[in-house]
Amino acid sequence: MGQSLINHKWVYVARPESEVGYEHYEMQREEMTDDLSANQVLIANQYLSVDPYMRIQQAASHTWEEPHPLNSLQQSGVIGKILASASSKFKPGDWVNAYTGWEKFSKVSANELVKLDPTDIPVTTSLGILGMPGRTAWFGLIEAGKPKPGETLVVSGASGAVGSLVVQFAKKIGCKVIAFAGSDEKCRWLEKSLGADLAINYKHFNCYRELQSFLEEKRIDVDVYFDNVGGMISDAVIPLISLHARVVICGQMSQYNGMLDEVQLGPRFLHHILYKRATIQGILARDFSHRMEEMVEIVGPWVKEGSIVYQESIVHGFEKMPEHLASLFDRGSSGKLLVRIGDEY
Amino acid sequence: MGQSLINHKWVYVARPESEVGYEHYEMQREEMTDDLSANQVLIANQYLSVDPYMRIQQAASHTWEEPHPLNSLQQSGVIGKILASASSKFKPGDWVNAYTGWEKFSKVSANELVKLDPTDIPVTTSLGILGMPGRTAWFGLIEAGKPKPGETLVVSGASGAVGSLVVQFAKKIGCKVIAFAGSDEKCRWLEKSLGADLAINYKHFNCYRELQSFLEEKRIDVDVYFDNVGGMISDAVIPLISLHARVVICGQMSQYNGMLDEVQLGPRFLHHILYKRATIQGILARDFSHRMEEMVEIVGPWVKEGSIVYQESIVHGFEKMPEHLASLFDRGSSGKLLVRIGDEY
Numbered sequence: 001m002g003q004s005l006i007n008h009k010w011v012y013v014a015r016p017e018s019e020v021g022y023e024h025y026e027m028q029r030e031e032m033t034d035d036l037s038a039n040q041v042l043i044a045n046q047y048l049s050v051d052p053y054m055r056i057q058q059a060a061s062h063t064w065e066e067p068h069p070l071n072s073l074q075q076s077g078v079i080g081k082i083l084a085s086a087s088s089k090f091k092p093g094d095w096v097n098a099y100t101g102w103e104k105f106s107k108v109s110a111n112e113l114v115k116l117d118p119t120d121i122p123v124t125t126s127l128g129i130l131g132m133p134g135r136t137a138w139f140g141l142i143e144a145g146k147p148k149p150g151e152t153l154v155v156s157g158a159s160g161a162v163g164s165l166v167v168q169f170a171k172k173i174g175c176k177v178i179a180f181a182g183s184d185e186k187c188r189w190l191e192k193s194l195g196a197d198l199a200i201n202y203k204h205f206n207c208y209r210e211l212q213s214f215l216e217e218k219r220i221d222v223d224v225y226f227d228n229v230g231g232m233i234s235d236a237v238i239p240l241i242s243l244h245a246r247v248v249i250c251g252q253m254s255q256y257n258g259m260l261d262e263v264q265l266g267p268r269f270l271h272h273i274l275y276k277r278a279t280i281q282g283i284l285a286r287d288f289s290h291r292m293e294e295m296v297e298i299v300g301p302w303v304k305e306g307s308i309v310y311q312e313s314i315v316h317g318f319e320k321m322p323e324h325l326a327s328l329f330d331r332g333s334s335g336k337l338l339v340r341i342g343d344e345y
Numbered sequence: 346m347g348q349s350l351i352n353h354k355w356v357y358v359a360r361p362e363s364e365v366g367y368e369h370y371e372m373q374r375e376e377m378t379d380d381l382s383a384n385q386v387l388i389a390n391q392y393l394s395v396d397p398y399m400r401i402q403q404a405a406s407h408t409w410e411e412p413h414p415l416n417s418l419q420q421s422g423v424i425g426k427i428l429a430s431a432s433s434k435f436k437p438g439d440w441v442n443a444y445t446g447w448e449k450f451s452k453v454s455a456n457e458l459v460k461l462d463p464t465d466i467p468v469t470t471s472l473g474i475l476g477m478p479g480r481t482a483w484f485g486l487i488e489a490g491k492p493k494p495g496e497t498l499v500v501s502g503a504s505g506a507v508g509s510l511v512v513q514f515a516k517k518i519g520c521k522v523i524a525f526a527g528s529d530e531k532c533r534w535l536e537k538s539l540g541a542d543l544a545i546n547y548k549h550f551n552c553y554r555e556l557q558s559f560l561e562e563k564r565i566d567v568d569v570y571f572d573n574v575g576g577m578i579s580d581a582v583i584p585l586i587s588l589h590a591r592v593v594i595c596g597q598m599s600q601y602n603g604m605l606d607e608v609q610l611g612p613r614f615l616h617h618i619l620y621k622r623a624t625i626q627g628i629l630a631r632d633f634s635h636r637m638e639e640m641v642e643i644v645g646p647w648v649k650e651g652s653i654v655y656q657e658s659i660v661h662g663f664e665k666m667p668e669h670l671a672s673l674f675d676r677g678s679s680g681k682l683l684v685r686i687g688d689e690y
Contacts, residue, residue, distance in 0.1 A: 056620070230615055252616040267608040270575050271597040273627035275401070280625035282618035 007032045009103035010321045012074045015067075016058055019257050019329065024058070025074065025322045032105060036086035041113065043080035043096060043106045046342030048318070049127045050076070050325045051161070052228075053285075055256040073101035074321070077127050079116070080106065081342070090115065097126040102321050104341065121303060128161060128336035129303055129310035130296055132285045136250060137165035138295045139288035144248040144281040145224040149174030152221060154237050156202075157228030157253055159186040160328075161336035164194060166226050168308050171195045178220060180233050182332055189334060193309050208235035208267070215240055230254045231266065238269045245278040257329050311335025352377045354448035355666045357419045360412075361403055364602050364674065367667045369403070370419065377450060381431035386458065388425035388441060388451045391687030393663070394472045395421070395670045396506070397573075398630075400601040418446035419666070422472050424461070425451065426687070435460065442471040447666050449686065466648060473506060473681035474648055474655040475641055477630045481595060482510035483640045484633035489593040489626040490569040494519030497566060499582050501547075502573030502598055504531040505673075506681035509539060511571050513653050516540045523565060525578050527677055534679060538654050553580035553612070560585055575599045576611065583614045590623040602674050656680025 007030045014024045034042050057068040082094045087110030095116040100106035116123045147153055153170045157163040158179030167190060170177050179196035181187050187199035205211040221242040227234055231254030255264060273280060302308040313333040315324055318341040328337060352375045359369045379387050402413040427439045432455030440461040445451035461468045492498055498515045502508040503524030512535060515522050524541035526532050532544035550556040566587040572579055576599030618625060647653040658678040660669055663686040673682060
């Protein structure tokens with residue numbers, strides 16, 4: 001105790017108007033001690049999360065209750081190892097999942113931590129399939145999408161952390177799955193490894209009408225549309241919904257870079273919702289936080305038995321955090337994107 | 346029996362590309378006898394219905410299961426008096442509600458008729474507050490809107506057959522009601538006669554941003570948005586939804602004239618549905634046909650005791666049926682629009 005550490009933290013300092021980048025962050029260096037108050041632990045972060053929702057929180061208004069505060073640590077999920085503990089529940093060396101931020105070390109109250117057992121299941125799953133993205137995919141699909149065996153489910157952003165799980169959960173339920181992604185390589189992966197019945201690279205289409213014609217030719221009637229992307233894909237898919245279709249709005253990634261405060265135009269579509277007596281429902285991971293165990297009980301065994309593919313894209317470089325975040329909106333990821341920082345301190 | 350009658354009927358012959366008008370109809374003259382098969386009745390129609398949904402059915406594709414067939418009688422609800430009956434359940438002079446079409450006489454199987462008692466309640470209510478519009482307003486509001494006392498409900502097309510009931514039902518439930526209509530006169534009626542807390546003539550605003558600013562200044566948070574109109578009003582209202590808001594799509598009248606086959610652009614808004622975890626649900630009267638009695642049991646007594654205003658706009662002129670229909674999209678109606686034809690044969 002009383003030892004001094006140098007912490008590095010990424011502080012969010014300016015609201016992006018379009019793409020997020022280094023200009024919206026400052027890396028700050030801060031001395032900290034390992035002194036702990038009662039029940040506190042000191043964590044050396046090993047993996048930091050970058051997630052699309054972070055870009056939404058950066059918009060100035062009309063999003064969540066409050067935008068991410070300026071001049072404060074960029075909040076994120078992390079996986080860390082305990083360096084020092086003033087809690088009887090944790091000892092140095094324990095792996096934990098926490099919600100702190102983009103920093104090398106964090107001090108956290110023990111009751112905000114979830115202990116991870118690396119001998120049971122890889123710790124990284126707690127930020128992916130058995131964490132927030134898994135919860136979003138599972139409850140978004142089950143509670144809002146309500147898929148039934150034999151139905152056709154369309155998912156946009158299908159190669160991402162949430163989308164890649166939706167594809168597989170829907171296949172397990174017995175749906176026909178049409179998956180959208182932004183590269184031929186991702187499409188091959190979606191069909192060959194994840195079992196999508198058809199994967200479509202939307203970048204091969206110049207406009208939504210072309211894409212819609214393609215889907216019409218394939219006679220695709222959409223019972224469930226799980227939307228992570230919005231924009232052109234939704235423009236093409238929504239007119240093809242079937243009677244009583246369910247549209248799940250889980251993300252609108254095509255809109256996050258610059259269109260949250262300055263809206264983009266798209267074809268009006270609410271009349272389709274009328275004719276088909278369909279529903280559109282927005283869902284966020286936080287709505288299902290209290291049901292985390294329920295999800296882990298169902299999905300955990302699938303992970304252990306290997307009947308589900310949980311791709312992780314692990315990149316390195318704490319000094320590149322803003323770039324890692326921006327990459328989600330630029331080229332996307334296959335599965336969950338994590339930043340490994342543990343070897344660097 | 347064996348007597349000959351001259352029937353006149355409006356036959357739908359061409360799909361409108363924008364406004365509907367005379368060019369899409371032909372009035373045909375047809376001889377008919379009063380010969381009836383078993384259980385059939387002959388009705389002299391007294392009131393014909395014109396409803397916004399008729400314009401939707403005229404679009405070529407992507408609406409309901411099937412568009413209204415060309416070269417056939419324009420279907421509609423009617424109120425008639427029985428001229429001749431081969432059914433033990435009906436006798437000449439009885440008032441009935443039927444779904445036939447724009448014609449002076451109809452032959453209908455007795456089991457497709459609802460008998461009306463003009464001494465109990467005005468027969469015209471069966472095409473309005475105690476008919477399809479009433480059912481749409483009641484179940485759309487209760488089942489999809491789920492309003493709670495103290496919540497703010499916004500309704501577009503508030504002076505129409507459905508909207509004028511939504512305003513009053515929502516007030517009975519204890520909501521604060523913001524009502525949109527297209528003239529100052531209608532707005533006065535909405536506030537003074539129907540009890541709307543605020544009625545807004547959307548024509549006073551040049552664009553949705555102006556309207557949105559106005560609503561923001563009034564600090565309107567929208568818990569339920571009951572939408573009959575779409576377009577600019579929705580553009581202004583949807584960004585102001587509150588957490589877990591419910592959007593009911595009951596109509597999209599601004600889109601019916603020419604924008605069903607050729608889509609109009611509007612600002613994208615699905616991200617708001619995401620942040621607020623809101624739902625959008627399309628509803629049609631037919632979804633609640635089987636629950637008609639349930640509605641009549643609740644709303645019927647309100648009608649009899651006079652605690653609800655059911656405005657009817659009654660126009661004349663069988664020879665002007667296409668014009669009556671078109672008027673719904675042009676100047677709208679106050680309450681339910683009915684065409685009285687009974688004095689004319």
